[in-house]
Amino acid sequence: MTRARDRLLWVFLGVLFFLSVIPCGCRTRCPIDVDETFAKALRIWPGIDIPDSIDAKCDPVDWRSFSYPQDVKVQVTISFGDLFKAHSCEGEIGLYSFEGNLLDTRPVVPQTRVYEFTFTAQKEKSYYFKISARKGKSAYVLRAEVSPIDPCASCPPERCCKEAGLCCEPGTVCKGKECVPADVCDPPCGRGFLCVVGRCEEACPQGCGKGYYCDEARRACVPTSPKQKQVIPEKPKVETLPRCPAGKTYNPKTGQCEGGGSNIVGKVIEATQTGKGVEVIINRGSDHGVRKGQTATVGGYQFTIGTVSATRCKATIPNASADELKGKTVTIFGD
Known part of the structure; x- marks a missing residue:
């Protein structure tokens, strides 16, 4: 009787051991995730293909950061899976500013392989990409390209200092390679000219007819005297002076x-x-x-x-x- 009891106890313990060992042996071991938060975001280097992968079970979130030493226009391309082949990942890509504001977002679906983001990056400010998967997994390649910003894209012509790479502040104009006050001309404008946004311009380009003069402040020809309804007197006769001998x-x-x-x-x-x-x-x-x-x-x-x-x-x-x-x-x- 004691032997039978002992045998049953050993069988029970064996079953417990088997049940505890089998699940552990089949469980998938996930690698350590090194970029699951924005504080651990890996850097994006421009002009370089950066391969990575995402998995809804083991690696559901990747964070990437971008910064540059000057103001630039940035285009980031994220390509999922293989060329001409649909991937199995479903998720989302979000672009965040250095202040944590969401700038752009795109849903990741198997039917779309390439996702492009274009934005203007401020000098030495960090921008973040959050790549997340809620279903499936896929490898992806990330690439960033930068190009200089046209300083005069939205700048009035008189304020554009293209050679200096800047747009002058309101109230100033570009002269040479620097911004100067708009109402100052060097050298000063001569008579009949006005200083307009840093350049001398004729006050009355077409000239003024007889009986009119140029009002420089108004940039218009005005009568020499107020118009009045009156009889215009005859021009007085000019006294002819006697002719004198030579000398x-x-x-x-x-x-x-x-x-x-x-x-x-x-x-x-x-x-x-x-x-x-x-x-x-x-x-x-x-x-x-x-x-x-x-x-x-x-x-x-x-x-x-x-x-x-x-x-x-x-x-x-x-x-x-x-x-x-x-x-x-x-x-x-x-x-």
């Missing part, structure tokens, strides 16, 4: 033709139409003996010298036209 000039003060030794001859270098007549600048001044108040003539008009500088003098001639006086010879009479 002599008529002096209206004395009414005589006098020798030209004390007279000064110059030329109108600038004539501007104003509401009072024509303002002329003559290329003679105090260095040539000109004094304020002297009488002078030009083109049949008699007038009085006003402001005098060392090499220039200025006067206003009523009832005259700027077009007919510009470039004319002026005679300034001596005392």
